[in-house]
Amino acid sequence: MVTPVIRTVDLRSDTVTKPTESMRSAMANAEVDDDVLGNDPTAVLLEREVAEIAGKEAAMFVPSGTMGNLISVLVHCDERGSEVILGDDSHIHIYENGGVSSLGGVHPRTVKNEEDGTMEISSIEAAVRSPKGDLHYPVTKLICLENTQANCGGRCLPIEYIDKVGELAKKHGLKLHIDGARIFNASVALGVPVRRIVQAADSVSICLSKGIGAPVGSVIVGSKSFITKARWLRKTLGGGMRQIGVLCAAALVALRENVAKLEDDHKNAKILAEGLNRIERLKVNVAAVETNIIYVDLPKDPKFGAEDACKSLEVLGVLVIPQTTFRIRIVLHHQISDSDLDYVLSCFEKLFSSVAEEKA
Numbered sequence: 001m002v003t004p005v006i007r008t009v010d011l012r013s014d015t016v017t018k019p020t021e022s023m024r025s026a027m028a029n030a031e032v033d034d035d036v037l038g039n040d041p042t043a044v045l046l047e048r049e050v051a052e053i054a055g056k057e058a059a060m061f062v063p064s065g066t067m068g069n070l071i072s073v074l075v076h077c078d079e080r081g082s083e084v085i086l087g088d089d090s091h092i093h094i095y096e097n098g099g100v101s102s103l104g105g106v107h108p109r110t111v112k113n114e115e116d117g118t119m120e121i122s123s124i125e126a127a128v129r130s131p132k133g134d135l136h137y138p139v140t141k142l143i144c145l146e147n148t149q150a151n152c153g154g155r156c157l158p159i160e161y162i163d164k165v166g167e168l169a170k171k172h173g174l175k176l177h178i179d180g181a182r183i184f185n186a187s188v189a190l191g192v193p194v195r196r197i198v199q200a201a202d203s204v205s206i207c208l209s210k211g212i213g214a215p216v217g218s219v220i221v222g223s224k225s226f227i228t229k230a231r232w233l234r235k236t237l238g239g240g241m242r243q244i245g246v247l248c249a250a251a252l253v254a255l256r257e258n259v260a261k262l263e264d265d266h267k268n269a270k271i272l273a274e275g276l277n278r279i280e281r282l283k284v285n286v287a288a289v290e291t292n293i294i295y296v297d298l299p300k301d302p303k304f305g306a307e308d309a310c311k312s313l314e315v316l317g318v319l320v321i322p323q324t325t326f327r328i329r330i331v332l333h334h335q336i337s338d339s340d341l342d343y344v345l346s347c348f349e350k351l352f353s354s355v356a357e358e359k360a
């Protein structure tokens with residue numbers, strides 16, 4: 001007999017949150033106008049606020065982080081034969097359909113992501129093509145970092161490291177873009193303002209729809225001339241939108257109400273990580289849980305891998321996704337309660353003790 005689902009706890013990503021009542025009310029009452037023919041007043045407010053938070057001259061709302069990264073790379077790599085240096089486990093390289101190449105004709109030059117989310121600075125420098133040019137080579141234009149680094153488990157890049165990469169970029173006449181999908185998580189975890197973290201960056205893509213829980217969108221920030229070019233490219237990509245104040249109003253609520261909640265997400269991630277690590281057959285690197293992402297390593301049982309475990313957990317109402325064959329990813333967000341944490345732990349205990357009994 002299948003155990004009835006007592007509740008659903010959605011830990012697939014921090015993109016799964018539903019708009020709060022205050023967001024819905026702000027959306028319903030948003031002041032709007034056509035943002036292609038002019039400027040939607042609420043979008044202008046949001047863009048001004050995010051530019052201020054990031055310490056950059058200007059900002060632009062985009063429908064997704066993927067488009068934010070794509071536009072940023074294409075603005076910086078504006079010549080045929082351009083090359084971007086980025087992490088081999090970066091979101092831009094792994095999860096954005098190769099858009100920088102397929103749509104932008106930009107050549108990716110990957111450097112290994114270390115476990116802590118960084119790329120060795122010496123390896124980045126070694127990847128820079130000689131400025132003297134060589135008939136065989138593309139021309140390096142851009143370095144991309146990701147903070148926090150999602151596929152490394154939501155790790156925060158240290159400020160000193162980002163500053164050093166910024167110096168390297170300047171030394172070689174390159175630009176620096178930061179995929180800041182979870183930059184607010186990095187800011188809260190490091191205890192450093194966003195503007196200081198991204199100080200060395202020429203552009204940043206900041207997700208509103210991740211940990212701070214807006215229903216849609218990201219904002220890219222940079223110089224006024226960068227944003228002017230970006231606005232043109234957004235239209236080219238079909239991202240020119242009309243009364244986007246409806247979405248920007250929710251994002252403004254997210255900025256004002258939810259950044260402060262990220263610390264709780266990080267605390268909950270630690271609590272859940274410690275609890276899961278106490279389950280005999282599971283392994284969690286608790287020290288590596290710096291923000292809201294947890295990786296749970298399962299026993300390497302070919303008959304019961306991450307896919308099977310996720311399916312079994314789903315029957316119990318716990319939604320998580322496989323990261324690799326024997327690894328599950330859990331992402332915390334502000335709509336996960338303390339009792340949800342207890343329930344998730346009990347489901348993992350039930351599942352993995354029953355699996356152990358079957359084996360015995």
Ligand SMILES: Cc1ncc(COP(=O)(O)O)c(C=O)c1O
Pocket residue numbers: 015063064065066067091092146148149150179181182207209217218
């Ligand atoms: C690190 C990172 N960058 C960019 C994105 C892309 O954002 P979106 O899903 O809004 O396209 C995501 C995930 O959604 C992400 O985790």
Ligand SMILES: C[C@@H](O)[C@H](N)C(=O)O
Pocket residue numbers: 012013014015095150
């Ligand atoms: C999968 C990826 O695109 C998404 N950003 C997530 O972390 O859930």
